[in-house]
Amino acid sequence: xxxxxxxxxxxxxxxxxxxxxxxxxxxxxxxxxxxxxxxxxxxxxxxxxxxxxxxxxxxxxxxxxxxxxxxxxxxxxxxxxxxxxxxxxxxxxxxxxxxxxxxxxxxxxxxxxxxxxxxxxxxxxxxxxxxxxxxxxxxxxxxxxxxxxxxxxxxxxxxxxxxxxxxxxxxxxxxxxxxxxxxxxxxxxxxxxxxxxxxxxxxxxxxxxxxxxxxxxxxxxxxxxxxxxxxxxxxxxxxxxxxxxxxxxxxxxxxxxxxxxxxxxxxxxxxxxxxxxxxxxxxxxxxxxxxxxxxxxxxxxxxxxxxxxxxxxxxxxxxxxxxxxxxxxxxxx
Amino acid sequence: xxxxxxxxxxxxxxxxxxxxxxxxxxxxxxxxxxxxxxxxxxxxxxxxxxxxxxxxxxxxxxxxxxxxxxxxxxxxxxxxxxxxxxxxxxxxxxxxxxxxxxxxxxxxxxxxxxxxxxxxxxxxxxxxxxxxxxxxxxxxxxxxxxxxxxxxxxxxxxxxxxxxxxxxxxxxxxxxxxxxxxxxxxxxxxxxxxxxxxxxxxxxxxxxxxxxxxxxxxxxxxxxxxxxxxxxxxxxxxxxxxxxxxxxxxxxxxxxxxxxxxxxxxxxxxxxxxxxxxxxxxxxxxxxxxxxxxxxxxxxxxxxxxxxxxxxxxxxxxxxxxxxxxxxxxxxx
Numbered sequence: 001x002x003x004x005x006x007x008x009x010x011x012x013x014x015x016x017x018x019x020x021x022x023x024x025x026x027x028x029x030x031x032x033x034x035x036x037x038x039x040x041x042x043x044x045x046x047x048x049x050x051x052x053x054x055x056x057x058x059x060x061x062x063x064x065x066x067x068x069x070x071x072x073x074x075x076x077x078x079x080x081x082x083x084x085x086x087x088x089x090x091x092x093x094x095x096x097x098x099x100x101x102x103x104x105x106x107x108x109x110x111x112x113x114x115x116x117x118x119x120x121x122x123x124x125x126x127x128x129x130x131x132x133x134x135x136x137x138x139x140x141x142x143x144x145x146x147x148x149x150x151x152x153x154x155x156x157x158x159x160x161x162x163x164x165x166x167x168x169x170x171x172x173x174x175x176x177x178x179x180x181x182x183x184x185x186x187x188x189x190x191x192x193x194x195x196x197x198x199x200x201x202x203x204x205x206x207x208x209x210x211x212x213x214x215x216x217x218x219x220x221x222x223x224x225x226x227x228x229x230x231x232x233x234x235x236x237x238x239x240x241x242x243x244x245x246x247x248x249x250x251x252x253x254x255x256x257x258x259x260x261x262x263x264x265x266x267x268x269x270x271x272x273x274x275x276x277x278x279x280x281x282x283x284x285x286x287x288x289x290x291x292x293x294x295x296x297x298x299x300x301x302x303x304x305x306x307x308x309x310x311x312x313x314x315x316x317x318x319x320x321x322x323x324x325x326x327x328x329x330x331x332x333x
Numbered sequence: 334x335x336x337x338x339x340x341x342x343x344x345x346x347x348x349x350x351x352x353x354x355x356x357x358x359x360x361x362x363x364x365x366x367x368x369x370x371x372x373x374x375x376x377x378x379x380x381x382x383x384x385x386x387x388x389x390x391x392x393x394x395x396x397x398x399x400x401x402x403x404x405x406x407x408x409x410x411x412x413x414x415x416x417x418x419x420x421x422x423x424x425x426x427x428x429x430x431x432x433x434x435x436x437x438x439x440x441x442x443x444x445x446x447x448x449x450x451x452x453x454x455x456x457x458x459x460x461x462x463x464x465x466x467x468x469x470x471x472x473x474x475x476x477x478x479x480x481x482x483x484x485x486x487x488x489x490x491x492x493x494x495x496x497x498x499x500x501x502x503x504x505x506x507x508x509x510x511x512x513x514x515x516x517x518x519x520x521x522x523x524x525x526x527x528x529x530x531x532x533x534x535x536x537x538x539x540x541x542x543x544x545x546x547x548x549x550x551x552x553x554x555x556x557x558x559x560x561x562x563x564x565x566x567x568x569x570x571x572x573x574x575x576x577x578x579x580x581x582x583x584x585x586x587x588x589x590x591x592x593x594x595x596x597x598x599x600x601x602x603x604x605x606x607x608x609x610x611x612x613x614x615x616x617x618x619x620x621x622x623x624x625x626x627x628x629x630x631x632x633x634x635x636x637x638x639x640x641x642x643x644x645x646x647x648x649x650x651x652x653x654x655x656x657x658x659x660x661x662x663x664x665x666x
Contacts, residue, residue, distance in 0.1 A: 003434050003435060004430075004431050004432065004433060004434060005428050005429075005430060005431065005432045005433075005434060005437065005460055006431075006460070007430040007460055007461075007462055009458075009460050010428075010430075010458070010459050010460025010461065011460075016458070016460075019458060019460070020456070020458050022438075023426075023437075023441050023456065024456070026438065026441045026445055027424070027441065027444065027445050027453045027456070028445075029452040029453065031421075031452055031454040032452065032454055032455070032456065038455055039421065039423070039452075039454025039455040040454075041420060041421045041454060041476065043376060043377075043379065043381070043420075043478065044376075044377055044378070044379060045377070046376065046377060048376070048381070048476065050421055050423055050454055050455050050474075050476060051423065051455050052423035052424065052425045052455050052456065052457050052472070052474055053425065053457045054425040054426070054427050054457050054458075054459045054472060056427060056459050056461050056465070056466075087374060087376075088364075088372065088374045088383055090372070090383055090384065090385035090474050091360075091385065092385045092386065092387040092425075092472040092474075093356075093387070094387050094389060094427075094470055094472075095338050095343075097337075097340040097343075098337050098338065099337065099338045100336065100337060100338075101335070101336050101337060101338060102336060104338065104356075105355075105359065108356050108359045108360065109359055111360065112359055112360050112361075119362040119364055119365065119372075120360045120362065120365055121362070121364040121365055121372025121373075121374060121383055122365070122371055122372040122383050122384045122385050122474075123353070123356065123357070123360070123365065123385065124385050124386045124387050124472075125342075125343070125349070125352060125353050125356065125387075126343050126387045126389050126664075127338055127339070127340055127342050127343025127349075127352070127663065128340075128343065128389050128467070128663065128664060129340055129663065131464070131467070132389070132466070132467040132664075133389075133465070133467070133470070134461070134464070134465040134466070137427055137466070137470065139385070139387060139425045139427075139472035139474075141383075141385055141425075141455075141472075141474035143374065143381065143383060143476060145376065330460065330462065331459075331461060331462075331465075
């Protein structure tokens with residue numbers, strides 16, 4: 001690592017992991033070391049999940065959402081994938097002097113609408129001089145209650161597990177890229193940004209501890225989440241490329257720009273690793289919700305090549321699925 | 334309010350309050366409406382305090398601290414003044430491309446040291462392109478457990494209450510201003526930034542529900558906290574200026590620059606409003622701790638002029654103590 005922070009350390013790939021690992025090493029504690037989506041804190045007989053995320057997306061308004069909706073969904077989803085019912089959110093705003101009051105109101109209204117029943121119970125607002133921040137940055141944190149009967153973790157994947165993705169991948173990354181570059185036809189691509197608690201909650205209830213791991217697919221895309229699971233759980237994956245749902249518009253953008261859809265961020269999709277005995281029920285439950293109607297089984301976990309994921313291509317080949325290394329799309333979220 | 338956000342809305346004065354009120358109005362819920370330092374969420378038989386703060390201080394290193402120490406103290410103190418024992422902190426970093434890795438390590442080490450026994454259980458790191466953020470911004474959130482026997486609130490001040498400040502005021506504001514302006518002699522002024530749980534915890538234990546209100550004195554200074562208490566509790570205050578502890582170096586800076594020390598931020602002081610029957614015990618407990626050795630009774634709460642604070646001057650006059658209106662010192666924290 002050089003003596004300066006590089007942009008590639010913010011893309012969500014391997015360079016980002018290096019930076020985060022160096023910070024986690026200093027802050028050293030067992031909860032943070034797990035690097036799950038939320039830290040778990042014991043309180044009396046229950047468990048509280050606690051999560052935080054900073055949002056710096058550009059543009060702040062994009063087809064299907066805005067920085068406010070993105071922030072609230074990000075926080076709800078980090079709790080949801082830990083099987084923790086979101087109960088309260090905090091909101092920290094850093095706003096550039098001269099920022100439009102109308103746009104601020106739009107963002108706050110979007111936050112209120114997206115949070116729905118979950119109250120924003122704490123907030124902070126800073127205004128900084130022109131040029132000290134690019135428009136508005138939002139950090140949301142959230143707490144949720146985790147049930148004893150279901151505690152998924154990235155380090156919990158078992159050999160033989162069935163791997164399920166809850167919907168088509170890469171829409172958010174494709175949407176932000178198209179909106180940023182003003183890519184004509186592709187500028188119509190809508191982000192998949194959505195809160196996932198209502199989708200995932202019945203699955204956790206039905207599947208209990210047979211739901212081994214669950215993570216929302218954000219920066220670094222599907223390839224990164226598979227790599228994280230493989231590394232934390234010391235298992236490997238066998239994925240079939242033909243089963244991975246990718247919408248035609250997203251595929252078109254990827255083909256046109258030479259992007260790998262497996263590296264593109266989603267903001268309303270989760271990857272689950274569940275035991276075989278509940279996989280059919282889980283899939284049916286996901287499909288019964290509009291947000292999960294395209295849920296698909298994309299592969300299996302295996303103990304035969306720990307830490308590595310293989311993907312079968314459409315023409316019958318088999319290659320290693322690697323997470324992206326450096327700069328992907330900074331400011332995607 | 335104009336159609337653009339102004340810098341004066343970030344200084345901590347009345348303009349800031351206007352902006353925050355407009356946001357709170359949209360997000361409307363009873364917990365946020367209270368505008369205490371932390372929101373209180375019920376969990377089983379207990380209560381969790383939840384708080385968040387964004388830190389944009391400039392310079393990021395100053396005499397007595399740095400942005401990391403400031404962030405952790407700010408979060409610990411927002412919980413501490415609600416009589417909530419801090420149990421977990423989250424850390425969100427937004428870093429400018431090109432930021433010094435050495436400085437980042439210094440800040441993270443400072444965070445670890447200041448947090449002490451309180452674990453950082455969740456984190457997020459974003460890197461943005463050069464010019465999109467001024468160096469580094471940090472948002473910390475925290476959760477704490479509140480005991481049923483003591484639940485101070487800014488809306489809980491009672492007529493006849495004794496008003497206590499835990500130490501000399503204005504050091505942090507004076508320190509940052511002097512460091513920023515390179516004001517020769519005054520550049521030696523050390524910030525008062527410090528975590529307050531160890532100081533306040535014995536007071537809450539001893540005073541219980543007789544500790545009516547407690548708030549850390551940050552942006553907007555003593556005058557702002559008194560105004561917030563007066564407004565939320567529909568009471569007034571009679572304050573004696575000669576009793577308010579102000580250190581000679583801070584007083585010197587204020588005299589030299591024509592600043593009002595009552596408007597200057599602290600980051601390691603609290604203002605308490607407690608019932609008369611426990612005030613002597615509270616004062617003694619505060620004074621027994623190094624951080625509270627200069628704790629002083631500075632006045633009384635009264636029902637004779639709700640919402641207004643009067644201050645007796647050293648020459649026997651009596652004037653209204655008003656909170657600052659607009660731009661004070663942006664990026665003080």
